[in-house]
Amino acid sequence: MLSYRHAYHAGNHADVFKHSVLTLVLRALQRKDTPLCYIDTHAGAGRYDLWSPAAEKTAESRDGILRAWARDDVPELIHDYFAALRAENRSPALRYYPGSPLLARQLLRPHDRMVLIERHPVDHGLLVEALAQAPNARIEHGDGYELLKAFVPPLERRGVVLIDPSYEIKTEYKAVIALLTDAVQRWATGVYILWYPILDRAAADQILRRLVTTGIRRMLSVEFSMRPPKADGGLTGSGLVIINPPYQLDAQLKRLLPWLRRVLKADASAPSGVRWLIPE
Numbered sequence: 001m002l003s004y005r006h007a008y009h010a011g012n013h014a015d016v017f018k019h020s021v022l023t024l025v026l027r028a029l030q031r032k033d034t035p036l037c038y039i040d041t042h043a044g045a046g047r048y049d050l051w052s053p054a055a056e057k058t059a060e061s062r063d064g065i066l067r068a069w070a071r072d073d074v075p076e077l078i079h080d081y082f083a084a085l086r087a088e089n090r091s092p093a094l095r096y097y098p099g100s101p102l103l104a105r106q107l108l109r110p111h112d113r114m115v116l117i118e119r120h121p122v123d124h125g126l127l128v129e130a131l132a133q134a135p136n137a138r139i140e141h142g143d144g145y146e147l148l149k150a151f152v153p154p155l156e157r158r159g160v161v162l163i164d165p166s167y168e169i170k171t172e173y174k175a176v177i178a179l180l181t182d183a184v185q186r187w188a189t190g191v192y193i194l195w196y197p198i199l200d201r202a203a204a205d206q207i208l209r210r211l212v213t214t215g216i217r218r219m220l221s222v223e224f225s226m227r228p229p230k231a232d233g234g235l236t237g238s239g240l241v242i243i244n245p246p247y248q249l250d251a252q253l254k255r256l257l258p259w260l261r262r263v264l265k266a267d268a269s270a271p272s273g274v275r276w277l278i279p280e
């Protein structure tokens with residue numbers, strides 16, 4: 001049985017980074033009125049209580065979203081992310097943190113649709129509860145690596161796949177590459193966002209090297225780190241590879257990163273940046 005529960009990590013620096021980028025991608029795809037499909041292969045529980053014993057135990061949101069929550073200089077680029085946070089909280093305090101499925105629910109339009117896959121039985125149950133009022137959500141209990149192929153390409157032929165594993169099993173570093181390669185073969189024009197941890201530089205670089213050898217084109221890489229990577233493990237930062245990124249996402253990310261670095265108080269020596277792995 002896998003033990004990872006996102007409740008211990010919700011709202012941390014990696015979530016702020018990932019959910020900011022997800023907001024930018026979804027909004028960019030909505031420049032066109034035609035419907036889109038959002039697919040989340042590792043969806044989590046949907047909503048997280050930052051005052052729960054699990055969240056209090058690690059207090060990771062204190063170095064993450066809680067540093068950004070009260071700011072009055074949130075860039076317009078991510079206003080919709082903050083609007084989603086406010087929509088989940090009636091009081092001025094930030095207690096409930098929306099994970100990617102709830103964030104997507106806030107951002108999607110009535111004619112958009114989503115497919116959410118979660119393997120942990122408890123988190124799957126919580127996800128079903130959190131999205132009880134979402135008519136356009138299909139929620140699957142199972143293995144995202146197995147189930148994704150049944151949903152790509154989606155009927156809409158437009159949309160985003162978020163691949164956000166917990167990397168609890170070492171083989172997942174390879175499995176995500178196979179998953180992406182297969183999905184892109186089935187649906188070449190989809191937008192894919194792959195999250196990876198930066199624990200040590202070598203493991204992160206290996207993912208990037210493997211991606212480059214797949215033959216997939218149009219891959220943008222963006223990383224955000226709080227500290228320089230250390231040999232003793234620990235999540236010092238995270239990265240996202242975006243396949244088929246929307247027009248000008250690279251420029252938007254370059255504008256966003258300095259704000260995130262400043263507000264989340266990243267070390268001056270912590271590497272962050274945007275680069276094309278495989279260009280247009």
Ligand SMILES: C[S@@+](CC[C@H](N)C(=O)[O-])C[C@H]1O[C@@H](n2cnc3c(N)ncnc32)[C@H](O)[C@@H]1O
Nearest residue numbers: 006042043044099100118119120143144164166
């Ligand atoms: C990092 S969390 C997801 C967070 C979520 N995407 C968000 O941004 O709010 C990873 C989730 O993947 C789930 N998981 C682990 N292995 C899985 C698999 N093979 N298929 C689907 N879900 C899996 C875990 O139970 C966990 O809830």
